[in-house]
Amino acid sequence: MKLTLNKSEKSEHLYMEIYHYYRDLIMEQKLLPGSKMPSLRKCASELRLSRTTIENAYLQLAADGYIISKAQSGYYVTDIATKQFLPLPPKSKKQTGFRYSFASSGVDRESFRFDLWRRYIKSALRQDERLLSYGEFQGEADFRQALCEYIRDRRNILCSPEDIVVGAGVQSLLHILCPLVLDKKTVSFPTPSFVQGSTVFSDYGFEVRYRNKDSGVIYVSPAHMTKWGEIMPVSRRLELIRYAAKNQSLIIEDDFENEFVYLQKPTPSLFGLSGGQGVVYIGSFSKLLLPSIRISFMVLPPGLKEAYQKKAANYNQTASKAEQIALCQFIRDGHLSAQTRKLKRLYSAKLKQLLSAVETIFGSGSQIQIGSAGTSLALTLSVPYTGEELQKRAANESLRIPILKEAPGEVTVILSCSSMPEQDFLPACRLLKSIC
Amino acid sequence: MKLTLNKSEKSEHLYMEIYHYYRDLIMEQKLLPGSKMPSLRKCASELRLSRTTIENAYLQLAADGYIISKAQSGYYVTDIATKQFLPLPPKSKKQTGFRYSFASSGVDRESFRFDLWRRYIKSALRQDERLLSYGEFQGEADFRQALCEYIRDRRNILCSPEDIVVGAGVQSLLHILCPLVLDKKTVSFPTPSFVQGSTVFSDYGFEVRYRNKDSGVIYVSPAHMTKWGEIMPVSRRLELIRYAAKNQSLIIEDDFENEFVYLQKPTPSLFGLSGGQGVVYIGSFSKLLLPSIRISFMVLPPGLKEAYQKKAANYNQTASKAEQIALCQFIRDGHLSAQTRKLKRLYSAKLKQLLSAVETIFGSGSQIQIGSAGTSLALTLSVPYTGEELQKRAANESLRIPILKEAPGEVTVILSCSSMPEQDFLPACRLLKSIC
Numbered sequence: 001m002k003l004t005l006n007k008s009e010k011s012e013h014l015y016m017e018i019y020h021y022y023r024d025l026i027m028e029q030k031l032l033p034g035s036k037m038p039s040l041r042k043c044a045s046e047l048r049l050s051r052t053t054i055e056n057a058y059l060q061l062a063a064d065g066y067i068i069s070k071a072q073s074g075y076y077v078t079d080i081a082t083k084q085f086l087p088l089p090p091k092s093k094k095q096t097g098f099r100y101s102f103a104s105s106g107v108d109r110e111s112f113r114f115d116l117w118r119r120y121i122k123s124a125l126r127q128d129e130r131l132l133s134y135g136e137f138q139g140e141a142d143f144r145q146a147l148c149e150y151i152r153d154r155r156n157i158l159c160s161p162e163d164i165v166v167g168a169g170v171q172s173l174l175h176i177l178c179p180l181v182l183d184k185k186t187v188s189f190p191t192p193s194f195v196q197g198s199t200v201f202s203d204y205g206f207e208v209r210y211r212n213k214d215s216g217v218i219y220v221s222p223a224h225m226t227k228w229g230e231i232m233p234v235s236r237r238l239e240l241i242r243y244a245a246k247n248q249s250l251i252i253e254d255d256f257e258n259e260f261v262y263l264q265k266p267t268p269s270l271f272g273l274s275g276g277q278g279v280v281y282i283g284s285f286s287k288l289l290l291p292s293i294r295i296s297f298m299v300l301p302p303g304l305k306e307a308y309q310k311k312a313a314n315y316n317q318t319a320s321k322a323e324q325i326a327l328c329q330f331i332r333d334g335h336l337s338a339q340t341r342k343l344k345r346l347y348s349a350k351l352k353q354l355l356s357a358v359e360t361i362f363g364s365g366s367q368i369q370i371g372s373a374g375t376s377l378a379l380t381l382s383v384p385y386t387g388e389e390l391q392k393r394a395a396n397e398s399l400r401i402p403i404l405k406e407a408p409g410e411v412t413v414i415l416s417c418s419s420m421p422e423q424d425f426l427p428a429c430r431l432l433k434s435i436c
Numbered sequence: 437m438k439l440t441l442n443k444s445e446k447s448e449h450l451y452m453e454i455y456h457y458y459r460d461l462i463m464e465q466k467l468l469p470g471s472k473m474p475s476l477r478k479c480a481s482e483l484r485l486s487r488t489t490i491e492n493a494y495l496q497l498a499a500d501g502y503i504i505s506k507a508q509s510g511y512y513v514t515d516i517a518t519k520q521f522l523p524l525p526p527k528s529k530k531q532t533g534f535r536y537s538f539a540s541s542g543v544d545r546e547s548f549r550f551d552l553w554r555r556y557i558k559s560a561l562r563q564d565e566r567l568l569s570y571g572e573f574q575g576e577a578d579f580r581q582a583l584c585e586y587i588r589d590r591r592n593i594l595c596s597p598e599d600i601v602v603g604a605g606v607q608s609l610l611h612i613l614c615p616l617v618l619d620k621k622t623v624s625f626p627t628p629s630f631v632q633g634s635t636v637f638s639d640y641g642f643e644v645r646y647r648n649k650d651s652g653v654i655y656v657s658p659a660h661m662t663k664w665g666e667i668m669p670v671s672r673r674l675e676l677i678r679y680a681a682k683n684q685s686l687i688i689e690d691d692f693e694n695e696f697v698y699l700q701k702p703t704p705s706l707f708g709l710s711g712g713q714g715v716v717y718i719g720s721f722s723k724l725l726l727p728s729i730r731i732s733f734m735v736l737p738p739g740l741k742e743a744y745q746k747k748a749a750n751y752n753q754t755a756s757k758a759e760q761i762a763l764c765q766f767i768r769d770g771h772l773s774a775q776t777r778k779l780k781r782l783y784s785a786k787l788k789q790l791l792s793a794v795e796t797i798f799g800s801g802s803q804i805q806i807g808s809a810g811t812s813l814a815l816t817l818s819v820p821y822t823g824e825e826l827q828k829r830a831a832n833e834s835l836r837i838p839i840l841k842e843a844p845g846e847v848t849v850i851l852s853c854s855s856m857p858e859q860d861f862l863p864a865c866r867l868l869k870s871i872c
Contacts, residue, residue: 056670059670059704059709062592062704062708062709065588065589065590065591065592068592068594068708068711069708069709069710069711070711073711078588078592078594080589105569105570106568106569106570107568109564109565109568112564112568114561114562114564114567117561118558118561118562121557121561121758122554122558125550125553125554125557126550126554128545128548128550129545130728131550131726131728132542132543132545132548132726132727132728132855133541133542133727133728133855134541134542134722134727134728135727135728135730152501152514153501153516154501155501156498156501156504156514158504158514168604168608168730168754168755168756169752169753169754170752171611171751171752171754172604172608172611172754175607175608175611175636175639178639179639195749195750196750196751196752199747199750199751200611203611203614203615203640204639204640205641234492234495268495268498272498272504272505273495273498273505274505275504275505275506275509286570290567290568291568291569291570291571292566292567292568292569292570292571292756292757292758293756293757293758294571294604294752294753294754294755294756294757311635313631314631314632314635315607315632315635316605316606316607316632316730317605317730318604318605318607318608318730318754319604319730320604320728320729320730320755320756320759321728321729321730322557322728322729322759323756323758419568419569
């Protein structure tokens, strides 16, 4: 390597000369991607320059992405000259690629009025001034006000905006709630299926149990007791409230899918029944709007509210401010209620359709469990396969079927009508039958 | 109360009659909001009906929001008839209402191109199909790909999209990271000021310390060592990496404000310098785009990545899918780099302006600390007040000044140029002087 260096120049200048020398070699691909740079020591002695000068040059090259250091090995030329981009990871089957999907994670593609939602987001994004600052820790005040009125009217929950905490999904809320109730030590879930919930609790050191009323925290979804939409009868709701009050357990009422209860009998919220004593109410919108809109909220009872407020400033708001502003107006203009009514009608009809499709294909004698709420039914199949095998066979036919449980010689699958169009029910069921 | 009841009718019917009777009384305001309903026992005996029938009627009334139960007290009529809404909470001073604000939480209102961002959100919201499903746990694949290339080019960080986890703010990422490194037990922060970070760690039972290199986790912001924008010199970065590697400590590199380093010397990322060994890199956009856009990401090193992937499905994505899609395209079209260059020029100029304004008003002899990065300087004032008193006096003049620290007879305030328009520098400084 030849460098004409005027030794009188200060090393600042020197290291830049070395920097440029190597940069050009790399960009002209005379030094190829992956090739090793001379060690600092070697390069320094060759040029009779201080190690520091070389190191500065290398650091500049590294900072600019021409070379990269590998631990205990030295510096290597990156692919910056060829700019070959890193490959995309294979998209998980979970996300896409099924011809028919009985999964409940999506929503009916006809049901959501994108045009309308776009309009609300657009007007939210016009509030420049508001978007220039961080959101309120607890959630936007006007949004919390709108939520107040919404759950007061729909779920008989009387609270004030100060009792409401907004977050990007239920987990974000639990991340605020759990630290406030660590002393409860144990938590009970109805089933192991809500892994996102139990994970957060166990992350905080809670002992997670199932269907154990004698736990410090009792997590329930009264409108979604089972995957096939059983709801908690009023008698048991009252009993649970009394029992929890006696034991001073905290009830977390995740009101998931309360909107899709298709019968006449009243289904009062635990929070309403208890007058808000010892119950945290959690609501979310992923089933009403779009799963991709990450907005949930919780209503804190007296005691917990004060405990939260002491720490409120320690937790940044996670939900998008623009989406909060949009949803606030969306609710105030009555679109959420309208959307809810629409979906309730839709899913109620689709679920009936799905049931008859299943009975047509599998015979009315087939083992079907169906509740009075939700978007799914459970079908038990007599098959010579394990759940996993069945799921694989289905996947090969581009059919997605969530497995509920299995026993020797039989597998119970959960069929949801939410994201599958009605006209697919029969062909999808036929396909399922064909692989059993 | 008179009811003509055909006893032969089934109680289903009975309870609805009672329901309607009371509902009408309430809506006609013959039963006023707040008034107590007769007890179940009393009502049942009066009507010679079963307690269950009455309870069902009350539950229906409650479910529909006409009455509400209060613990250990009974049922009361709600204000549903008068529909008086709950009052809005007083907006916290924190959020708004200052004539001049030296806080760093906002961004320059001229700097952000809302029109442009709106366009990208709009086109993201046109991807109906994509928005109908939940986001990928780890963040949208194409967005992670774009982030990969962005940090590779800007920060010399070589990683693949599988190493990146997206979340709604740094806390959301720490909520995923902390449970993976519980065995580290202790965490060190540079200062107590980043309370949102330390809170998450202490919530998980970590012992939180300050400037203690012998901790299991070392949290640093190399481009934001102090509020007045000191950066970590390269020598110390290398030293820290070596020391942490020796102790097998995990470094969390929060690259906050690395974009606003106004000097020529290279500032390589710790992740890049270490070749990604034992360093978690965290980046966010609140300072580059809008604070109200809640998108951050972390790059996991080998080991942690595998540990995360085992649990990935247990954590729902918190960041808005639409905003991820929009930001992905925004980055690909080069707007983020352009915005960064623009802000760097802007803040560098504004900070100089602010400095000269401070020197003009407080004299060049005044105690000023200013770093080579960021948007703030520290000014130490000799005042007969405590920090809190000074802050109050300022607030009375509608001036917001964050306090850094205080000693007998002096208070050090942090003045940020980020959200304040240049023309306000002199008047705001004058105002500050006037209350000292």
